[in-house]
Amino acid sequence: MELTGKYTFEADQQSTWDLLMNTKAIAAAMPGVEELIPVEGAENQWRAEASLKIGAIGGTYTGVISMSEHDEPSKYRLTVEGEGQASIINGTAVIELLPNSDDSNKTTIQWVAEANISGKLARVGQRLIKATANMMSKRFFSALAKMLESDSTE
Amino acid sequence: MWPKEFDYVRASSVDDAIQQTSDNTDAKILAGGHSLLPAMKLRLSEPGKLVDISRLADLKGISANGTLSIGAMSTHAEIAASADVQQYCASLATACGMVGDHQVRNFGTLGGNIAHADPASDPPTVLVAAGATIHIKRSRGERSVSAEDFFIDLFTTDLEDGEVITRIEVPNLSGHKAAYVKMPHPASRYAIVGVAVILEMDGDTCKSARVAVGGATVSAMRASGAESALSGSSLDDAALNAAASAVQSDISDALMGDVSYPESYRQAMSGVYLKRAVKAALG
Numbered sequence: 001m002e003l004t005g006k007y008t009f010e011a012d013q014q015s016t017w018d019l020l021m022n023t024k025a026i027a028a029a030m031p032g033v034e035e036l037i038p039v040e041g042a043e044n045q046w047r048a049e050a051s052l053k054i055g056a057i058g059g060t061y062t063g064v065i066s067m068s069e070h071d072e073p074s075k076y077r078l079t080v081e082g083e084g085q086a087s088i089i090n091g092t093a094v095i096e097l098l099p100n101s102d103d104s105n106k107t108t109i110q111w112v113a114e115a116n117i118s119g120k121l122a123r124v125g126q127r128l129i130k131a132t133a134n135m136m137s138k139r140f141f142s143a144l145a146k147m148l149e150s151d152s153t154e
Numbered sequence: 155m156w157p158k159e160f161d162y163v164r165a166s167s168v169d170d171a172i173q174q175t176s177d178n179t180d181a182k183i184l185a186g187g188h189s190l191l192p193a194m195k196l197r198l199s200e201p202g203k204l205v206d207i208s209r210l211a212d213l214k215g216i217s218a219n220g221t222l223s224i225g226a227m228s229t230h231a232e233i234a235a236s237a238d239v240q241q242y243c244a245s246l247a248t249a250c251g252m253v254g255d256h257q258v259r260n261f262g263t264l265g266g267n268i269a270h271a272d273p274a275s276d277p278p279t280v281l282v283a284a285g286a287t288i289h290i291k292r293s294r295g296e297r298s299v300s301a302e303d304f305f306i307d308l309f310t311t312d313l314e315d316g317e318v319i320t321r322i323e324v325p326n327l328s329g330h331k332a333a334y335v336k337m338p339h340p341a342s343r344y345a346i347v348g349v350a351v352i353l354e355m356d357g358d359t360c361k362s363a364r365v366a367v368g369g370a371t372v373s374a375m376r377a378s379g380a381e382s383a384l385s386g387s388s389l390d391d392a393a394l395n396a397a398a399s400a401v402q403s404d405i406s407d408a409l410m411g412d413v414s415y416p417e418s419y420r421q422a423m424s425g426v427y428l429k430r431a432v433k434a435a436l437g
Contacts, residue, residue: 001413055270055309056182056193059200085198124196127344128308131273131372131410135308 003093003113003133007141008106011148013099016107017073019144020095029143031136036065044068050082054132057125059085073097087119109141157194161203168212168291168318174205176293176316181205183318185227185266188258213265213320218242222324226265230254230277233264243284243324245334245350249276252336254343265319268304271311271373273410274344278305279368280334282376283350287323292316298323305373308410330354333434335427336369339415345369346415347423349401349431351384358388365397365428367405370420377404380428389432397432398425 009016019025023046027036032053036046045066052058063082070076079092093113100106117129125132162184165171175181180202184190187208193199207213213227218238233239234251253259253267253276267277268288281288281301289298293316301322304312313319336348348369354361363384368374379400387393402421411417 055272056190057198057309059198120196120198124198127274127339127412128410130412131308134410135310135372 001115001117001130001133003091003115003130003137004111005134005137006108006110007138007145008100008108009141009145009148010105011107012104013097013107014073015148016097016109019148020076020097020109021067025144025147029140029147031139031143032061039064042066044070050084054135057085061085061089063089069094085119085121087117087121089115089117089121091115111137155195155197157191158197158200160194160201162206163203164206165210168207168210168320169293171205171207171210171318172291172293172316174203175318178203179315183207183269185269186229186262187266188254188262189266189270189272207318208263213318218326221326224264224322224324226319226321227263228265230259230262230264230267231256234259241328243280243327243332245332245352246277246280246284246324249280249334249348249350252276252334252338252343264322268301268322269311269313269319271305271309272344273308273372273374274339274346274348274369276334276336276345276348276368278374279345279348279366280350281322281324282368282374283332283334283352283364283366284324284327285364286325288312288319289321289323290317291320292318296320301374302376305375308372310373327352331435331437333431335431335434337423337427347420347427349424349427351428351431351435353384353389353432353435360384360387360389360393365401365431367401367424367428370410370417370424371405371408372410373408375405375408377401377424377428379404384432389436394429394432398428401425401428 023036032050039045051060061082061084066079068077075096082089093111095111098108182201184204184206214225216236217223222242230250230253234247239247286301288304331353334350336345350366352364363381365377365380380397383397383400409417
């Protein structure tokens, strides 16, 4: 399943990049995640636990998040391998940071992701998976964007 | 399939239910149980405690006195069969009569349905078009919110933990022409696209229109572009075509899709079903 989307941040490209590389900010923005714990012996790899609730459905997921192919400040790859609720969730996304040509204080993040979900969630939630993934991405990026706003007012 | 072990209590009053769920974030309100229990049996939902409000008399009953007041624990079957609902807002009776099957309609409640906010469910779309008001009770008192503001996103509503929907208020639309039509999923009968229209007519001219879309979108939502296209027109082919294209742009940021029915298809169908809804309303 392919997922695409974009989100515009009110910040220049470098600040947006710094934010996306800040694991504390990422952990705080990821729905249901408390913290990212670095995987020992690996670079740019973190273990995370998320407790998610969407409607009547809720549960705990565990997984490994990694970042690679860094091309600062314009592009990187984010990979997630997780499991929970008798399901396996794998996804990899190429995330691009596009500076706005009219306004250097705006950066558009654009992602193309390939996600695979198998197990119980895929069996019973097929009709909702894509919309759920989109909602989660929207929540993640809007939470990050809020951090930018609160930073600039300090 | 068996759910994980949980505690069950029958709330003695609405206030009791509010207190029992406010104190315990692991507790869930149980209404008709026809969305929650299947999720629990699949172990996709594992609340530690269910607080049953389905028998609370305060939350039952339908009355029509200037506006229609539907107790949150009214079942879909009761609403579909109610003479008051049919008189005040017949398309709500139609939508409730389309939910699930007989078993679901006999147990499932309108309050539970909107709290769950399945994007493909029928009643939310009609409630948004009808300009319904959701009345909510909480420990700090009562509040109300319009249906339009109540449905926020996929399975996401304005309702917070420790709050209980008490009743749904619908204005008297008996003088209006209204309809709810949907493209049902061939297997589940869930709405792939559902459109509700409510038209205020002055002779052959549409004085004002309210349009809402569900199924195709992450939640039931107003389609204001389509409303403007219909308002003031004689609902001729030109107006219907304009409204059909307007509704597609109204919902373009909120579309959802799946393998069988992608976003673009549902978007196109929203135009088709809007036209059908207007024609059905005019009878």
